[in-house]
Amino acid sequence: MKRLLFSLVAFLFIICKLDALNYGILTGKTVDEQGNPLPGANIIVKGLNIGTASNTKGEFTISSMPPGKYEVMVSYIGYKTEKVEVSIKENEVKFLEIVLKVSPVRGKKVVVQAQALGQIQAINQQMSLSNIANVVSSKQIQELPEANAAEAIGRLPGVSLQRSGGEGNKLVIRGLAPKYSKIQINGITMSPTDSYDRSTDLSMISQYMLSGIELYKSLTADKEANATGGVVNFVVREAPEEPRFNVIIQGGYNDLKSYFGNYKVVVSGSRRFFNNRLGIFLQLDAERKDASSEEMGNNEYSKEREDGPVLTDVVRVRDIERRINRYNGTVVLDYKGVATKIKANTFFSIKKTTLNEHGISFNLRWRNTPISALAEKNALGVLTNSIDIEHYIGKLCINSSLGYSISKNSTPGQLYLWAVDIDNKSFPPNVNVRQNLHPYDIQNVIVLDTLSYTYEDRVEKYFGIDRKLGDLYRRSYDSDGRHLIYKIDFKYRDIVNLPSFKVDVKWGGMYKQMIRKYDQDVLYAMLSGQLNQDLINRDAYFYEFGEEDLKKGDKLSTFWCARNMSYWNLGAGSSYILAYDLYDRDRKRLYIMDDKFLIEPLLDIDLMKRLDDLLQDNPNDSIEYYENQKESVIYDYDGSETYYAGYLMFTLKWRSLTFIPGVRYEKNVTKYNGYRGDARDLTQDWLPFRKWYKTKKRRENEFYLPMIHLVWKPKKWLNIKAGYTHTLQRPNYSDIVPTVLITNPISGPIVWHNFNLEPEKARNYDLELALVSSKIGLFSISGFYKTIRDMIYYTGNWVITNEEIDFFEGLDRKTIGRTVNFAKNNEYEAIDYGVELQWMSNFWYLPGMLKGLVLNINYTRNFSETKYFRNRVIVDFDENFNLIYKNADTTYTERMVYQPDHILNLTVGYDYKGFSMRWTFRYKSNIFTNTNWYSDLRGYSTKFFRHDLSIRQKLSKYGMELYLNISNLNNEHEENVIKFEHLPIYEKYYGRVIDLGIKYEL
Secondary structure, eight states: OHHHHHHHHHHHHHHHTOOSSOOOOEEEEOOOOOOOTTTOOOEETTTTTEEEOOOOTSEEEEEEEEEEEEEEEETTBBBBOEEEEEEEEETEEEEEEEOOOOOTTTTOOOOOOHHHHHHHHHHHHHOOOOOSSSEHHHHHHSSOOOSSSHHHHTTTTEEEEETTTEEEEEETTTTGGGGGEEEETTTTEOOOSSSSSOOGGGGSOOGGGGGEEEEEEEEESSSSOOOOOOOEEEEOOOOOOOOOEEEEHHHHHHTTEEEEEEEEEEEEEEEEEEEEEEEEEEEEEEEEEOOOOEEOOOEEEESSSSTTTOOEEEEEEEEEEEEEEEEEEEEEEEEEEEEEEEEEEEEEEEEEEEEEEEEEEEEEETTBBOEEEEEEEEEEEEEEEEEEEEEEEEEEEEEEEEEEEEEEEEEEEEEEEEEEESOOOOOSSSGGGGTTOOOOGGGSSSSOEEEEEEEESSSSEHHHHHHEEEEEEEEEEEEEEEEEEEEEEEEEEEEEEETTTEEEEOOOOOOOEEEEEEEEEEEEEEEEOOOOTTTTOHHHHHHHHSSSEEEEEEEEOOOHHHHHHHHHOOOOTTTOGGGGGGSSSOOOOOOETTTTTEEEEBBHHHHHHHHHHHHHHTTTTTOOOEEEEEIIIOEEEEEEEEEEEEEEEEEEEEEOOOOOOOOOEEEEEEEEEEEEETTTTTTSSSOOOOOEEEEEEEEEEEEEEEEEEEEEEEETTTTEEEEEEEEEEOOOHEEEOOOOOOOOGGOOSSOOOOOOOOEEEEEEEEEEEEEEEETHHHEEEEEEEEEEOOOOOESSSSEEEEETTTTTTTOOOTTTTTTEOOOEEEEEOEEEEEEEEEEEEETTTGGGGGGEEEEEEEEEEEEEEEEEEEEEEEEEEEEEOOOEEEEEEEEEEEETTTTEEEOOOOOOEEEETTTEEEEEEEEEOOEEEEEESSSSEEEEOOOOOEEEEEEEEEOOOEEEEEEEEESSOOOOOOOOOOGGOOOOOEEEEEEEEEEEEEEEOO
């Protein structure tokens, strides 16, 4: 079949070349009376039964028009239809600028305001597409911009956001995790930014560089199939005909930490040359933002039996001070010739994050309260280059693209220090204390004591818990991804052209080379219990860290308390260092989350950094860094994926019916290098680990994927679309790396990655009914139904049996009876379905000030169902009394993780002369977040309500405008709870963000 497909494609190309006759070309632009481009306008040449739609810049091209006189009809929702007479000669290029006028109300002229125009553009673009999609138009992006590109997409139907530090950074489309969505810039796939899966951080993309956002929910055969959730395509701005220069200066405030240092500066300019054929657009922007948060997360609850009480095991609380510096740049060159258009784009983004974190854990299971401090600096960089060439040869349009995308995620030195109770008596021993205990009440049951610490010049009293230092970790990692993409598309118009029936054909191919690399290094120092008996070279630690003249045998110090000095002089291998001397003396306590929790004491992050410096400068000290070779070697990987694709699709139009059948072929070859190690003889992580080697695995898969769409327009105001498509989701990078680590039995399960994972395979059914008119705007109802086979899940503890040992490549028979946790394809089919309602309208036809109202509202009802596994290990004896092991899988049915039941987005805008206002309301119902065999312990998010407000006032005399944005106006926070009495698992507080800015346009 593959040979037949490519033979047919070659034949069509030859026919198209032979058919390149001396036709004329009609090109032009659709604009309103103010010169604003009108994207998505319908252009039809009467008598030829041919037409097209204008692009995001309002431009259109109709090639291969036979010589003659024609009537060109241009229609646009909300505007009067225009008819233009045009004459075409052989080899002539005719340019038309078609000015459309707003439909009058009772004979009076109507002026469409800014937000209304943006909405009308989005409606027309959405209706001009043959697949089911949503659009954010250029005007909607530029007039009252969101905080970033993710926030703009988050207002579309079926979309919910994941947030980091309060700002949206990843998308959940139709209840599917972020890895199910593909992110593109001008049709070129961005390199994923995550180290483990295929998701992309959208906070890297500046909304000011965009002229449109397209969200495709049903895919035609010309789009990559590795996107079961959808494809998001960011269209980058080009230079308009008039020279432009813009400056935006913004200052901001975050009330969570009372931080006034937020700012954003955006500078952009554009100009066209050589009779407007060559254009250049340049933009640079810099931003600093406080994205701090106060969090309670990863709380643990347990039950010993189905009807038993819920026990609160661990509650974790942390305060995160997070500062983000972001730098973006965009350069776009475009050339518009007679039959050729070229667009070259370069986009880069650098996101630098500085993070300081203090945490405390309330561990009722072990009756202690560990405290911790973390400090890191992370740099995330993205670079995307692309060049796109569009060329017409008669009826044939050839579009070729070459793209190169790089992502780099680097943390040069993350420090993590923890300290724990000396005697593990912070909570009463009675287990009844843990029963149904709400985390908010946990600090009421802590057992505290009055402690005394003696120094050379003072005695300090402390009411709390005596703690010892644990380990200091130093972790560095680098994750690199590179994408090289080449694709070519051929579209031949009117292969059949009859009065009421016509056929277009489109075919093409793609080649993509992806290179991934991950490297991690982990050092750690055991600060208690690691001291040498003879104290060799140990003086450096105490001398330099204490910054005083200490000698061996000294009993008192101004920095170290007397007990620490005695431990130092004792030199016993089991001695420890009290954490008290590393407490922060300036910030003794911290109330967070509306005073629900107290973090006390706080480890001093500056002292932690000084300790790290000393450990690096004095490698032979008795307290020294050890390399955790397992962590530093085993999880490293590198490799490549080579992707080949081809497709063929037809567009058959019969009267008001358009049928688009197509098929896509995809082949993917993966080659990954990973590490395999044997550490079963090692009882401690710091012991030398030399039994490891590098291994390589190659695998490939190929698929033929049908993509079928139907568009029916029985009336001008009625549009019906349907789609049946097959899509894929390839496994996470980290899951298919051939990593194997045979651990010591006391260290936990064996690490084994399933490099034979199959891609997930989805069948998608889509249906949309849309009502469109000048007064209604757009009202649509969309339904979707997805079945997903081979969905990937994690097994939990799975015992290695005699019958299955051959499946676990890299493990020997000595590992039978050991447990392993790995990714596996689900034998049961998952389903995801729902309904989306959308209404976009503006009230330009109402009298007086009411005509400035703009309304956008959409609602999504989502359902899903999949089976989750609980594996129980069964140990038995055979007839010879030899141990035998079995896995007993049982299942339960639940929603898919990340899927919300209800999503509601409501936006009300108002324009009056130079004043604009937009209020946005977002609602998201509970999401299934945590799996568990016991239904009482399954996790769900609580209902999420959020209000945002944007206000703008133009100062027309000076080409300036002032604006005010308030994000999270109602100070909403995120919360996940277990089913039993809604005990919280996770809470995040971000605070409000207020931005005040000025924009100047020349």
